[in-house]
Amino acid sequence: MLPIRNHKQTKTTKESMSEAIDGVISAEENTVVSQLKKDGILQRFDPATIFGIAKNGGVGVMCSDGDPDMFPYHTRLTHRPHCVRLFGGSLLFAPSFKGFNEALAFGLLGNIRQGMTVKHTQTLFLYVHAPCGVAAMYGYGIEDQIKLAIEAMEFFAADNFFRRNKIHLLFHVKRINRAGALEQNTYKIDVDAFLAKLKHEEGERRGEAVA
Numbered sequence: 411m412l413p414i415r416n417h418k419q420t421k422t423t424k425e426s427m428s429e430a431i432d433g434v435i436s437a438e439e440n441t442v443v444s445q446l447k448k449d450g451i452l453q454r455f456d457p458a459t460i461f462g463i464a465k466n467g468g469v470g471v472m473c474s475d476g477d478p479d480m481f482p483y484h485t486r487l488t489h490r491p492h493c494v495r496l497f498g499g500s501l502l503f504a505p506s507f508k509g510f511n512e513a514l515a516f517g518l519l520g521n522i523r524q525g526m527t528v529k530h531t532q533t534l535f536l537y538v539h540a541p542c543g544v545a546a547m548y549g550y551g552i553e554d555q556i557k558l559a560i561e562a563m564e565f566f567a568a569d570n571f572f573r574r575n576k577i578h579l580l581f582h583v584k585r586i587n588r589a590g591a592l593e594q595n596t597y598k599i600d601v602d603a604f605l606a607k608l609k610h611e612e613g614e615r616r617g618e619a620v621a
């Protein structure tokens with residue numbers, strides 16, 4: 411069994427990065443994932459419900475620093491797993507991502523649009539994952555990554571070729587579960603549930619500021 415580190419102190423970027431390399435999320439992040447599951451933001455789903463909806467396979471966008479196990483998960487969603495794998499993955503398409511490079515993002519978007527045209531598909535799977543070395547390098551936590559994934563979705567949807575209802579946001583995580591076993595899962599990100607949570611938190615902050 412892999413050891414679980416208990417983080418009482420604030421982690422340095424270097425520590426976060428080394429964890430990402432170790433391949434499982436921290437105990438702190440594990441709590442975040444459990445809460446996001448409870449809030450209905452990270453949802454378990456039956457791959458069969460997506461398999462088949464994605465006409466001609468769709469295109470997955472994922473981060474290259476992920477454990478190689480992420481790709482086999484993707485193949486459960488589609489019989490034609492066309493895939494774009496780059497360091498940073500979906501984060502590269504979020505305009506507020508600290509490593510955002512406009513020319514790269516638009517260039518890749520054009521490349522994906524071409525690929526989807528030749529493969530006759532309009533389904534896009536935008537993945538974020540944890541632990542992610544690139545996200546850790548820029549100091550992003552799991553919720554930050556979800557925000558950036560939503561921004562990336564909007565970035566694609568602003569191009570008329572892409573349709574928001576054909577863009578699926580997915581989160582892949584490798585963690586030690588409550589039973590102490592190494593577990594990997596891909597969850598569907600419920601965008602509306604996440605935005606509602608942000609709105610609620612914002613309201614609470616304003617309430618506190620007034621009080």
Ligand SMILES: [Zn+2]
Binds near residue numbers: 473474476539544545
């Ligand atoms: Zn990554």
